[in-house]
Amino acid sequence: MTCSSLVFGQGQGESNALDLRTRKAIQVFIKDGMEIAIEYEKNGDLQKAKNMYEQIQRLDNRISGVDAKIEFLDQQLVAANQQVHMLDTSKGWISIGKVYKGRKFRVLTAGTYTMTLRQEPNAMGFEHGDVKKNGMHPEFPLGALIGAYYTDKKPGKPFLIGKEDTLVPEKNGILYVKVNVPPAIACEGVINIGTSGWFNLPLNSAPGTTPK
Numbered sequence: 001m002t003c004s005s006l007v008f009g010q011g012q013g014e015s016n017a018l019d020l021r022t023r024k025a026i027q028v029f030i031k032d033g034m035e036i037a038i039e040y041e042k043n044g045d046l047q048k049a050k051n052m053y054e055q056i057q058r059l060d061n062r063i064s065g066v067d068a069k070i071e072f073l074d075q076q077l078v079a080a081n082q083q084v085h086m087l088d089t090s091k092g093w094i095s096i097g098k099v100y101k102g103r104k105f106r107v108l109t110a111g112t113y114t115m116t117l118r119q120e121p122n123a124m125g126f127e128h129g130d131v132k133k134n135g136m137h138p139e140f141p142l143g144a145l146i147g148a149y150y151t152d153k154k155p156g157k158p159f160l161i162g163k164e165d166t167l168v169p170e171k172n173g174i175l176y177v178k179v180n181v182p183p184a185i186a187c188e189g190v191i192n193i194g195t196s197g198w199f200n201l202p203l204n205s206a207p208g209t210t211p212k
Contacts, residue, residue, distance in 0.1 A: 047206040078197040081207035089187035096201030105197035113189025138184040149173040
């Protein structure tokens, strides 16, 4: 046996030993992580519980039930922190709360309102106006609820919300909403806008429920 063969064999053995230590360390982390995740969930800290399960999944995606647990906690987070906001449809854009980068929240609406023409139409139709001010977005349905995030001290691109939607902002910001109508239409009435999940939270807090 040559010197190089001896060195190779020694190196291979050390590598195998390190691999074994790594697997054992991962197993210990997973065991402790599962216990920590369960305790977080019992304490009502659903986001930290979800984070821990996600770390476990990254280390070993073969563990049964972890995928389902992450999905369950995600739904619990989105359903928590329920708030109701009143939208006076006679006004333009109004802010209803803070949003957070990469964090999911849900919007549900209820109620109806009326629309009245401010002027008689002609064959030219109505001008859409500037949607970022008091106008209408031509690609969205007339009268639908639309939103825009105010980030970095400037308004973002308007988007359709409609009757309900689940949203994940790309940046921290403020959500503004209005009904999608042109300047020639006056609206009257109030829409109830329900939000839940990562929306308008106190500082350093997360959506979640405290167990009884």
